[in-house]
Amino acid sequence: MIPLFDSLLFDLMLVILIGILSQWIAWKFRMPAIVIMSVAGLLVGPIFGLINPQESMGDLFGPIITFAVAIILFEGSLNLDFKEIKEFSKPIGRIVTIGAFIAWIAGSLAAHYLAGLSFAVAFIIGGLFIVTGPTVILPLLRQAKLKPRPAAILKWEGIVVDPFGALLAVFAFEFIKFLNSEVTLKALLLFFAASVFAVLIGWVAARIIGNAFERGSIPEFLKAPILFVVVISVFVLSDEIMHETGLLAVTAMGITMANMHLTTLHDVRQFKENISVLLVSGIFVMLTASLDPHILIEIFKPNIILYVLAMLFIVRPLSIWLSTIGTDMSIREKILVGWIAPRGIVALTVSGYFATILLDSGYKDAEILTALTFALVFFTVVVHGFSIGFIAKKLNLTTTDESGVLIVSGTRFAAELAKSVKDTGNEVLLIDQSWAGLSHARKLGLSSYVGDILSEQIEYHLDLTPYRYMLAMTKRDTYNAHICADFAPDLGHEHLFQTAFHVGKDVDSFNITGGQKLFSPAISIYDLDERMNAGHVIRKTTITKQYSYTQYLRERDDKSILLFILRVDGTIEFFTSEVELRAVAGDIIVALTSPAKTIERVKERLEVGNGNKPIPYEKIEERFSEVEKAVKPAIPGDAPLSAQ
Incomplete structure (x- = not known):
């Protein structure tokens, strides 16, 4: 269909408007925002053909997505405070390490044997699909009112694993290229050296900007803009030195700042959240609105449906049950955590980023990555979003009677x-x-x-x-x-x-x-x-x-x-x-x-204790403090709360 207006400005306006409106509708009606944004993007894009951001933006489409992913990963890594991770119980530590590794291997095998991807593309995208993400997990936890323990496991798994899914995909990409002899051992070692350098760039940038914030060297009104510019600069500088290391640099920067425990970091949090919401909303609508109609048909192909079912019923439960062997997690907790793993906006945006890179590198089967990711994201969010409350209640893992x-x-x-x-x-x-x-x-x-x-x-x-x-x-x-x-x-x-x-x-x-x-x-x-x-x-x-x-x-x-x-x-x-x-x-x-009423009560109690003889008011005032705590109430049940 012909776009409504052949204007880049109109497309940008509509993308932002639809993204924010979808967020508001999701908040108002307590629905997963990602579902609303998916439907909205599909309606204005491949279904009615009102806009196609990828066509209208041309060469700008890729850089915009890349910048957005960098900022989203930086924002997510700012929540990775090692001090809080040290307090993790054994199950959480196992899930975010052993469980993530099992999910990567099993998910990659499922992508190869069921979805039909080559081993190279399967292992790259399998690393990305280990993420669940706090942007989708936290609303579900609020909705279901889980007990503290399973809620903490799901929440911190999303926070910890989220920044590392994309990085695992990056390293898998470079390693696969080496195995396919597309790069030499020298080039692979150079990539790892560049990765270390990227971490160093992120660490140095975080220390400089963090210390500048603490010393008051940057005025309040410039803190958020400067932080935003530094994140973009770190990403671009690292990526120019060695492609695909920019994401690692901004993640290292975010983790470093999170562990500096800056007293002024909360001052820029409002701006950071606003930018994150705008980017997440806009980028998600851009990606779904740019989908080709044939991709929507591919979503319902048997191989993709089988892959999604395998991720839901085999890969996720397997990774949770194997990684938590020997922990104190109950069977009910394992069932719930093994079922709930909705993929979110980070998975879709980063997969779109990798789909472009893989296609440019000659991996033709990467064409179905967008359809595969969209199917996994949409189905997991819908199925888990509408089942978590029911399953949690059946497993008696909700706190419904609390006051x-x-x-x-x-x-x-x-x-x-x-x-x-x-x-x-x-x-x-x-x-x-x-x-x-x-x-x-x-x-x-x-x-x-x-x-x-x-x-x-x-x-x-x-x-x-x-x-x-x-x-x-x-x-x-x-x-x-x-x-x-x-x-x-x-x-x-x-x-x-x-x-x-x-x-x-x-x-x-x-x-x-x-x-x-x-x-x-x-x-x-x-x-x-x-x-x-x-x-x-x-x-x-x-x-x-x-x-x-x-x-x-x-x-x-x-x-x-x-x-x-x-x-x-x-x-x-x-x-x-x-x-x-x-x-x-x-x-x-x-x-x-009032104190007058309190003194009156004390007087009544003292008179009862004194044979109902009157007691001078001055005596009551002098003894009020100690007597009020010690004397039993004369009127049934009446007493200062502190006395109970």
Whole structure:
């Protein structure tokens, strides 16, 4: 078909628009983004013929893909911190080493005997297909809510193996050329020497740019652009010295920077993520839109279908079961991990890169690489994406009944609320963007993490699956609302909360919707912190048949704030201004009460202990601190939470 507009500018615009729109649709409807982008690219490309990026871009198509792959690999390698790898359990270490090797050999044999590729092309592409990739694994883990152990195995396998799949393909390519006598031993040794030099270039560049960041030699507004330019420069310089070593150089640069533990690296993370999302979206649409219609037909050829089935049901389970012999992985965990291995965008983009190189080198069977990769990527993402939840539940590897609470804030009230949640036996974690902001959490011995909850990188370092509720309680109301909007597809609106908007003379009025407004009555984080500083305390009251919820509401202090209910089964329900909760016998009400009410309770208890004789108010104030912790409650179940 004739393209809609014979314009390179229009094609670029449509590619970016479709890529980002696909990402948004995937986020909105909780679907794998790669599936949406695949369908969109096929519709505008080979099916309706609206665009063909490869034809319109001409000689620019290859370099654009190459640059994108280099940046994507650099971004992925930035997450490979050796300090975290040292903490791996035995199964993870085995899977990313022995398991990856078995997957390479078995996958290569399957590509040769089933897909019909030559040994050379099969072993090259087999190295690439060991990758799973965090870009597809992490959304699946959120969706399935796996238990921490299998989730950690799948997550870190994707992160560790992802940067090395392309490098394994590069080394296999050079070694195959040597075996076919296309290059001499001297040339092969020269390639390995150039590879070592590429690693050195990446290491030196990382050290220079990292130290410049730390010393403040580069202004804030130039950090991200300079890093971007240095990555491209390292890639091109290394590739010009020896072809195919550029990917190794940028990967070495990323790993080096990851292990320098730069305090300023998070400053450029937002820009890096934005670039990565744009590139991944755009490149994937470019590749699928450039597919020839006959490639779509090839996908359904028996040899390609057999290859995909072999990768799903033989190669992956075999690599997991053999590599984890002698480890403490259970049979259920082996079944799940042996089934879940979706290939992602990196596999398709890098395979397109190698398809061009192999065809230029005279390997004619490389023509089906794109069809083969697309079939493997599409089928694994769809099949694994829609089966992980069902299989995990059948294997009892999900955490569906958790009441963990993730609090995005570091204020004093947030820390005290987190402490009250922890005292109920539920998981709790506080996240704030600054170390200093979490000082209250550290004083109370609470789990905390420094970072931006809206950053994609948060999922590389934290397992968010144990947390059913998210409380956005920062002092930036719009930020709280954005957090709730961003996590709505994952957690659901009923599990997202934010403190009431703070409106004052220094705050511009705004119209924005977010999560449910926390507590009853709804109150801003500013007011909550003020009350904590004024001496208000978090108390809990047990509802009994003799002391009903109605009686509790009638007798409670007018200034008290209802926080949450701890149900008999151990789950938590937060009070909001939108839903009215009811407590029954056995439930515990947790509320923020005024010091006057607390002193009144202490007075009642002391009078009971003193034969109901009045006690001077001054004596109560003097003894308040120690008595409140020591005396048993006079009203059924009523006591400071810290006393339990």
